[in-house]
Amino acid sequence: MDMPNYYQHFVPGRIVSGYGALEKIPSLVERLGCRTAMVVTDKGVVAAGLIKHIEEAFRGKASTIAHVFDEAPPDSSNLAANKLADLFRQYGCDIFLAVGGGSALDTAKGANIVLSQGTDDLLKMQGAENLEADLLPTIAVPTTGGTGSEVTRAAVIYNEEKKVKMLFSADKLYPTVAVLDPRMSATVPPKITAATGLDALTHAMEAFINLQKNPLEDAYAKAAIELIAKYLVRATKEGAVDREARYGMANAALFAGIAFSNSMVGIVHALAHACGAVCHVPHGVANGILLPWGLEYNLPRVAPQIAELSQPLGAAMTCPDPLDQARVTIRLVRDLGSRLNEICGLPIRLRDAGVTEDKLASVVSVAVNDGCLMYNPLDVTRDDALKVLRKAF
Numbered sequence: 001m002d003m004p005n006y007y008q009h010f011v012p013g014r015i016v017s018g019y020g021a022l023e024k025i026p027s028l029v030e031r032l033g034c035r036t037a038m039v040v041t042d043k044g045v046v047a048a049g050l051i052k053h054i055e056e057a058f059r060g061k062a063s064t065i066a067h068v069f070d071e072a073p074p075d076s077s078n079l080a081a082n083k084l085a086d087l088f089r090q091y092g093c094d095i096f097l098a099v100g101g102g103s104a105l106d107t108a109k110g111a112n113i114v115l116s117q118g119t120d121d122l123l124k125m126q127g128a129e130n131l132e133a134d135l136l137p138t139i140a141v142p143t144t145g146g147t148g149s150e151v152t153r154a155a156v157i158y159n160e161e162k163k164v165k166m167l168f169s170a171d172k173l174y175p176t177v178a179v180l181d182p183r184m185s186a187t188v189p190p191k192i193t194a195a196t197g198l199d200a201l202t203h204a205m206e207a208f209i210n211l212q213k214n215p216l217e218d219a220y221a222k223a224a225i226e227l228i229a230k231y232l233v234r235a236t237k238e239g240a241v242d243r244e245a246r247y248g249m250a251n252a253a254l255f256a257g258i259a260f261s262n263s264m265v266g267i268v269h270a271l272a273h274a275c276g277a278v279c280h281v282p283h284g285v286a287n288g289i290l291l292p293w294g295l296e297y298n299l300p301r302v303a304p305q306i307a308e309l310s311q312p313l314g315a316a317m318t319c320p321d322p323l324d325q326a327r328v329t330i331r332l333v334r335d336l337g338s339r340l341n342e343i344c345g346l347p348i349r350l351r352d353a354g355v356t357e358d359k360l361a362s363v364v365s366v367a368v369n370d371g372c373l374m375y376n377p378l379d380v381t382r383d384d385a386l387k388v389l390r391k392a393f
Contacts (some may be wrong), residue, residue: 007214017180027060034095081110088097102147140175145249146196148257150178182247190344197232198288207259220259227252266376268294274366
């Protein structure tokens with residue numbers, strides 16, 4: 001193991017993971033000195049009946065749910081965050097209970113920034129470590145096995161006026177508690193299960209190869225990849241009944257979230273963010289399409305690290321040349337994407353995800369200004385980014 005000369009690792013939140021973890025939420029609220037929760041979710045989570053599990057847990061407890069905000073959009077937005085902040089004040093809430101995928105969790109983070117920093121313009125607060133005041137307590141309950149937002153210092157929020165995705169990164173953004181319960185992802189449709197699973201895989205793989213990697217994040221990343229290799233296909237095919245697979249994917253997303261929140265991500269995420277901003281491609285879908293091409297782009301610099309990831313994916317280390325073994329890793333990633341495509345129709349080309357060729361230049365213009373590129377093993381020029389996009393198109 002090559003040790004970096006310097007690294008940091010920070011995961012401040014409590015993690016409550018297991019069957020029946022939801023029932024612990026009211027006591028967690030009270031332990032934080034809070035009494036009145038604002039549930040943040042989306043209409044799909046409500047329609048699936050998942051909020052009923054949360055409400056039942058609060059029955060007869062001292063703490064209460066004041067309101068269920070079910071207007072988190074597919075891509076969290078500044079307007080939704082501002083509206084949520086207003087309702088939080090109106091209902092006299094003192095804690096966020098974010099239930100859903102990355103958008104719901106990021107919407108709660110956005111509203112928390114608005115309230116704690118005393119602003120209604122999130123654009124002023126974007127970037128790294130721009131938050132001065134402490135945030136209000138947040139309990140995050142993920143319903144998809146992918147984003148890892150329940151244990152990350154990051155949020156991505158779409159600015160509806162400027163038509164750009166704002167990135168926020170700060171230690172204060174870590175949720176106070178993450179609660180993982182396999183019941184919360186049992187109803188996720190196969191295509192979303194597949195996309196969010198590939199999102200987690202991208203988090204783990206980029207965390208493992210980029211410039212800020214370190215031994216602790218490597219361990220979390222490898223554990224996540226091993227779980228994804230074991231459980232993602234099962235969760236996609238039989239997610240409604242395979243509780244073990246759902247629980248495995250929930251923990252994989254969490255491990256990957258810890259890894260990338262400390263080690264950060266690279267070219268795949270920069271391009272995926274841009275595809276989302278310009279062409280509204282769902283983040284997990286974009287990551288899944290771009291991951292093998294991003295790994296291939298970085299081969300000249302980090303072939304040994306990419307090669308090392310073939311083992312947690314299930315392959316033996318049989319190639320003496322790291323470059324050949326790294327290509328095995330990339331092939332396994334492509335094979336996984338193809339299998340998911342066969343099972344649920346998950347796109348494996350950008351053209352199949354709604355990206356048109358005339359938009360590629362605009363995607364590049366957004367991507368080259370993405371902060372994720374700072375951590376990529378290789379520098380990325382406009383021409384480089386366009387070549388990767390064309391290969392994925």
